[in-house]
Amino acid sequence: MDRVELGNDSQPASSHQQPGQMSRSLSALVIGNAKYAHASKLKNPGHDAEDVAEVLERCGFDVTLLNDATHRQMDKTLKRFKATLADQDVGLFFFAGHGFQIDGDNYLAAVDTEVEDEIDAKHSSLSLNRVIAQMEKTDTSTNIIILDACRDNPFERSWHRGVARGLAAVYAPRGTMIAFSTSPGQFADDGKGRNGAYTAALLEHIDAQDCSIEAMFKRVRNTLSAATSGKQISWEHTSLAGEFYFNLGIAKLITEYGPTALSDALFVLDEARTSHKAIKKLKSLTWPTQNPAIDTLKGPVLAKFATDSLFVLGRNIYQSACGHSNSAVGFINAFADRTTAVPGVKRKALLDGMLFEIFFDSAGEVRDDPKDDKFNEVFALQKHKEFADSFAFISRCLLPEIGRFHVLPGKEQPTAVDVTLDAKADNAVKKIFVGGANVLGSVDADFKEGDKIVHRTLDRDDFEDWIARQLVIPRRLLTFSYGKPAKGIASVRFPYGWSCRMPT
Secondary structure, three states: OEEEOOOOOOOOOOOOOOOOOOOOOEEEEEEEOOOOOOOOOOOOHHHHHHHHHHHHHHOOEEEEEEEOOOHHHHHHHHHHHHHHHHHOOEEEEEEEOOEEEEOOEEEEEOOOOOOOOHHHHHHOEEEHHHHHHHHHOOOOOEEEEEEEOOOOOOOHHHOOOOOOOOOOOOOOOOOEEEEEOOOOOOOOOOOOOOOOHHHHHHHHHOOOEOOEHHHHHHHHHHHHHHHOOOOOOOEEEEOOOOOOEOEOOHHHHOOOOOHHHHOHHHOOOOOOOHHHHHHHHHOOOOHHHHHHHHHOOOHHHHOOOOHHHHHHHHHHHHHHHHOOOHHHHHHHHOHHHHOOOOOHHHHHHHHHHHHHHHHEOOOOOEOOOOOOOOHHHHHHHHHOHHHHHHHHHHHHHHHHHHHHOOOOOOOOOOEEEEEEEEHHHOOEEEEEEEOOEEOOEEOOOOOEEOOEEOEEEEEHHHHHHHHHHHHOOOHHHEEEEOOOOHHHOOEEEEEOOEEOOOOO
């Protein structure tokens, strides 16, 4: 997430676009203004912006976050945001802070907005009409504007005539939804907790799985009304032409395979079909049944199977390999040769299933811990260009869960690992740094003798392979540094009950 530091007019750093969900590319500009120079300071907008930015990132948005912004910063950042939308499918603008209307037009107050008269206020604030127009001029198919900015006009006492209450109703161009924290002409109070009442309700529902944006905002309205005893009713104006979901479940996110293949506990076996007979044998969990079944899976046989069956078959081959079926392990290691006679789309389905099984359980839910026993063997296939689509597929599947990983699986990203050893304790591992952060932490306090940490000895190759599995980054993409010549390190001592995984 890009953050703009306060106290200067420096331009925000260039956004780093995350890979899109399905074919979606999503960008958001999130602004929270609280420390006003010429108006009442607010308690919640900074937290509102930070929390909304975080949940949007989890939903796959590339987010630029701007807190306590001057008029000049808001102006420059909006221009940059418009430029980023040139190749995006969805643009989202969120603002929390003071807002006001003058002659039916709405303005979002910067922290340095002038209050002497209406002309100064208009020209030192961000016009909502300008935000709408800038987003409308891009090629995005969907634009979303969310405003928690309907607080009482803080500048009214400085002006010499009555001022309309709250914010005015606006026109939403085609493909646009504009959501207000309260109805036109009404006020919303600054919240009493970490978030304003509206943003708190939004955060409760925005990442609801497979919930359309219209249904999500209805949930927000109900929660907000209940929280404020009916005093605050949120409002939306929409001209959306299609469906939009902030958080797509795997069955909506992935369309190549049917729901029962993705949640293969629901996959119904038809023993009249050769592919299903093979799957059933692999599910037996016994080597004498599994091995012969896998040995029959030659190219011409596989070429006759349906893609959903191949996907489920791939899942079960990987499962069998993790159970130490020699034939399954051999199939994975020789995958490129064993499948040369299989048409490309069917070959992809088989490998997609193997990759999917590493990260997803039989209900189609992301595993708390990847099934990593044969992770390096499967990811070794990434070296073959013809399998690139399968690794793009697993990246797409895991994008909503990007916070679980140091590097999004499927991406060819070389990664440096710096290991700190205690030479006085027979090379006990003290810290492991990835991207400048220590990723080593205790996950099981039972592995202690009093206050003493219990270690196990691993030779260096086994240690590095284990770290690759922990980081879920292929061993071939990792470079290890030990702060001393690695040549002299034959083994290390690693603490029992410690892990390098990202917390779930």
